[in-house]
Amino acid sequence: MPRSDPKSLLSxxxxxxxxxVLVTGAAGFIGSHLTEALLRLGADVTAFIRYNxxxxxxxxxxxxxRELGRLTIVTGDLKDPAAVAQAVERIEVVFxxxxxIGIPYSYVHPMDYVQTNVVGTANLLEACRRAEIARIxxxxxxxxxxxxxxxxxxxxxxxxxxxxxxxxxxxxxQLALSYFRSFGLPVAIARPFNTYGPRQPARAIIPTIIxxxxxxxxxxxxxxxxxxxxxxxxxxxxxxxxIAETEAALGDVINLGxxxxxxxxxxxxxxxxxxxxxxxxETDQARIRPEKxxxxxxxxxxxxxxxxxxxxxxxSVEEGIRKTIEWARQNLDLLQTDRxxx
Numbered sequence: 132m133p134r135s136d137p138k139s140l141l142s143x144x145x146x147x148x149x150x151x152v153l154v155t156g157a158a159g160f161i162g163s164h165l166t167e168a169l170l171r172l173g174a175d176v177t178a179f180i181r182y183n184x185x186x187x188x189x190x191x192x193x194x195x196x197r198e199l200g201r202l203t204i205v206t207g208d209l210k211d212p213a214a215v216a217q218a219v220e221r222i223e224v225v226f227x228x229x230x231x232i233g234i235p236y237s238y239v240h241p242m243d244y245v246q247t248n249v250v251g252t253a254n255l256l257e258a259c260r261r262a263e264i265a266r267i268x269x270x271x272x273x274x275x276x277x278x279x280x281x282x283x284x285x286x287x288x289x290x291x292x293x294x295x296x297x298x299x300x301x302x303x304x305q306l307a308l309s310y311f312r313s314f315g316l317p318v319a320i321a322r323p324f325n326t327y328g329p330r331q332p333a334r335a336i337i338p339t340i341i342x343x344x345x346x347x348x349x350x351x352x353x354x355x356x357x358x359x360x361x362x363x364x365x366x367x368x369x370x371x372x373x374i375a376e377t378e379a380a381l382g383d384v385i386n387l388g389x390x391x392x393x394x395x396x397x398x399x400x401x402x403x404x405x406x407x408x409x410x411x412x413e414t415d416q417a418r419i420r421p422e423k424x425x426x427x428x429x430x431x432x433x434x435x436x437x438x439x440x441x442x443x444x445x446x447s448v449e450e451g452i453r454k455t456i457e458w459a460r461q462n463l464d465l466l467q468t469d470r471x472x473x
Contacts, residue, residue, distance in 0.1 A: 154169070256307060320384040360430050
């Protein structure tokens, strides 16, 4: 089958059904949900996941067998240019989620973040340029904004990396935009705020509260005062898919958030109220970020997404938390709470 003309891909109506799509980082939380959504749309999906000797496919194992059976899985490492180049062969659309994402771990091994998130993204962009890929959606993060200088945060907000992780994502985003401006590579940047939902590992704030509350009355947390814009995973995925299908998104950055601000302490209270019972919060110093590295406030301005994509988050945090708790009750063995994972 000959490669589609990029212009014909972008001008089509529903562009993803039947297309050859690559998802990097597909074994992760958001990546697995995006992969599942693409399979249901009828896309020909290839998942690029990091090789491990256990044959572990991560969160992809939670996709229904009927859908999973239609997925092509290739293993490799973003740091290996040859593996990346091979993965994009015959691909038309790329969703680039592959990255190291844990902020605390970036304090421990910052160079690993540079190699994976910056060099790995450079490898992917160059491979896509040589393969004449029709569309690339680069996954960013609201962490690139740092603590809000003004709120809500629009896409023109200054970038201020407050962790090695955030710095690596700023660099990756700027590389992607440079390839659009220098080479005409059809890249769009999706910038999700704090996505949560089923399949998220317990290192993230909502599943760590839920998993501890389901197992006992004491919940160990770090600071309760930072506020976040929590967006349910199905809404994030819908926004990302619309970015991939919207020509006006090319060369641009688009926030995806709920446009609602909520503190960590208030999130905990919603979870406690939903589960029911009496709970005690105990401060765990290991979970507190260095003061200058802590992002104290995030609140998304999603007016661009609404204007360009016709997209708006539809789940309230209460509804999203209820769905996440329902999933956690059935999968508590996947949420380890015996120790803090950075």
